[in-house]
Amino acid sequence: MKKEEIPQDNGALGKIAKELTYVVDENGNYSTGQSTGWEVKTEALNVAWQDVEAKIEAAKQKVLSGAASPILYFMEKKIMDLNILASYTGYWKWTIKKHLTPTGFQKLPENKLKKYAALFEVSVEELKNPFKQSE
Amino acid sequence: MELQTSNFKHLQAAHCENGVTTALLGHYGVHKLTEPLAFGIGSGLFYIQLPFMKVNGGPAISFRTMPGLIFKRTCKSLGIPVTRKKYSSRQKAMADLDERLAAGRPTACQVGVFYLTYFPKEYRFHFNAHNLIVVDKQDDNYVISDPIMEGLVTMNSYELERVRFAKGAFAPRGQLYYPGDNLTEATDEQLRRAIITGIKRNCRDMLHIPGSFGGVSGIAYTGRQIKKWKTKLGDEKARSYLAQLVRMQEEIGTGGGGFRFIYGAFLQQAHPYLKNDELFDISKQFTATGDKWRDAAIQASGIYKGRLNTQADYDNMGDRLIEISALEKQAFQQLKALIGKVK
Numbered sequence: 001m002k003k004e005e006i007p008q009d010n011g012a013l014g015k016i017a018k019e020l021t022y023v024v025d026e027n028g029n030y031s032t033g034q035s036t037g038w039e040v041k042t043e044a045l046n047v048a049w050q051d052v053e054a055k056i057e058a059a060k061q062k063v064l065s066g067a068a069s070p071i072l073y074f075m076e077k078k079i080m081d082l083n084i085l086a087s088y089t090g091y092w093k094w095t096i097k098k099h100l101t102p103t104g105f106q107k108l109p110e111n112k113l114k115k116y117a118a119l120f121e122v123s124v125e126e127l128k129n130p131f132k133q134s135e
Numbered sequence: 136m137e138l139q140t141s142n143f144k145h146l147q148a149a150h151c152e153n154g155v156t157t158a159l160l161g162h163y164g165v166h167k168l169t170e171p172l173a174f175g176i177g178s179g180l181f182y183i184q185l186p187f188m189k190v191n192g193g194p195a196i197s198f199r200t201m202p203g204l205i206f207k208r209t210c211k212s213l214g215i216p217v218t219r220k221k222y223s224s225r226q227k228a229m230a231d232l233d234e235r236l237a238a239g240r241p242t243a244c245q246v247g248v249f250y251l252t253y254f255p256k257e258y259r260f261h262f263n264a265h266n267l268i269v270v271d272k273q274d275d276n277y278v279i280s281d282p283i284m285e286g287l288v289t290m291n292s293y294e295l296e297r298v299r300f301a302k303g304a305f306a307p308r309g310q311l312y313y314p315g316d317n318l319t320e321a322t323d324e325q326l327r328r329a330i331i332t333g334i335k336r337n338c339r340d341m342l343h344i345p346g347s348f349g350g351v352s353g354i355a356y357t358g359r360q361i362k363k364w365k366t367k368l369g370d371e372k373a374r375s376y377l378a379q380l381v382r383m384q385e386e387i388g389t390g391g392g393g394f395r396f397i398y399g400a401f402l403q404q405a406h407p408y409l410k411n412d413e414l415f416d417i418s419k420q421f422t423a424t425g426d427k428w429r430d431a432a433i434q435a436s437g438i439y440k441g442r443l444n445t446q447a448d449y450d451n452m453g454d455r456l457i458e459i460s461a462l463e464k465q466a467f468q469q470l471k472a473l474i475g476k477v478k
Contacts, residue, residue, distance in 0.1 A: 012257035017285045020149045022396035028419050030400035040436040041385040047378035047439050084261055087302035
């Protein structure tokens with residue numbers, strides 16, 4: 001890539017820092033330049049976030065219809081999966097799978113609810129009723 | 136920002152581990168190293184698509200060597216002692232860091248990016264192989280040299296502890312690492328040997344890795360896979376997969392397209408040590424493949440933005456990777472022949 005070809009599009013990172021890239025002059029000699037972002041990359045990131053949003057929305061519907069516990073919703077919201085959730089909480093994956101069901105969730109003692117709430121950065125009240133404000 | 140305990144010079148880099156390696160070794164006395172030299176000596180260029188693994192529901196593709204190897208290999212080939220520690224105790228992990236900072240010794244940490252407060256939200260996924268250098272502590276605030284950023288940033292002790300103990304794949308477990316104190320400047324002969332070792336190892340990794348999904352043949356493997364994605368996965372998922380490929384290729388911490396340019400710069404910077412003019416020609420070949428990776432990303436974006444959607448568009452995308460595979464194979468073969476002749 002030549003220095004004058006460095007993309008200067010809007011990028012999420014460009015808002016806080018320009019990215020360093022290695023570029024060539026007309027003789028092929030390398031130096032560095034900075035980029036504010038590249039549309040192609042920004043769009044790829046957008047697609048990833050749309051996937052995340054879709055998963056969150058699907059989880060929300062499951063919780064509302066009683067097919068899953070609010071933990072599923074918050075797990076998707078924090079872009080976690082079973083593995084990550086297991087390592088942050090210290091619970092086994094099969095234990096978390098139980099907590100992901102509405103019946104398993106109802107049986108959770110206060111201290112475990114607190115643990116999940118702290119991890120998801122919400123109050124226990126919000127953990128139990130995640131969509132109260134939005135309804 | 137005024138530093139109290141050390142005169143650390145922040146260095147912005149295209150890739151975090153190169154940057155940490157270069158800035159840290161520079162601080163402790165090896166000034167001849169540049170980001171491209173560290174990348175080349177550490178044999179950072181790589182490609183692999185892990186066939187049975189998924190990352191965020193998409194293909195697991197990496198354009199880099201295993202995290203930590205660039206620093207380890209660069210230090211090893213320059214005969215620099217390295218200390219690397221992981222912790223089970225958070226208190227001990229923070230106390231050890233504090234002790235080094237109080238003694239004016241900047242120290243590198245592996246961290247997760249999900250809770251990195253100074254990163255834009257859009258970049259915060261659970262990616263745990265990010266590297267930064269902690270250079271100073273002022274009250275409860277740590278001064279941080281993150282090679283991706285233009286200048287120094289800060290995090291308080293709670294925030295730093297949280298990213299040092301991020302969980303998930305490649306969990307850093309409080310990992311910190313540093314070279315010995317007061318290093319002696321590398322000699323030209325040392326650098327020459329290190330460059331030769333780095334190039335040989337990179338040729339081996341790209342040309343002779345067993346199996347069909349790593350190295351240059353791995354690029355063609357992905358190319359062939361892409362041609363099947365539309366029918367196999369359906370439009371929506373195929374688009375997500377392509378977006379993931381581009382993210383792995385272009386994003387901070389992984390940045391594969393840009394890696395070809397860093398490697399091109401490395402070969403030019405290796406010239407004073409190896410004194411072989413063919414290096415310039417091979418450097419140009421890597422510049423060309425880097426450009427082709429970027430062109431391929433534009434083609435991919437046409438698909439994931441929904442502008443392109445026929446099987447022919449996927450075939451075109453796959454063919455681009457197959458072409459890149461052949462070009463990189465050629466470049467590495469030429470490099471291997473060259474390095475075999477260098478004494």
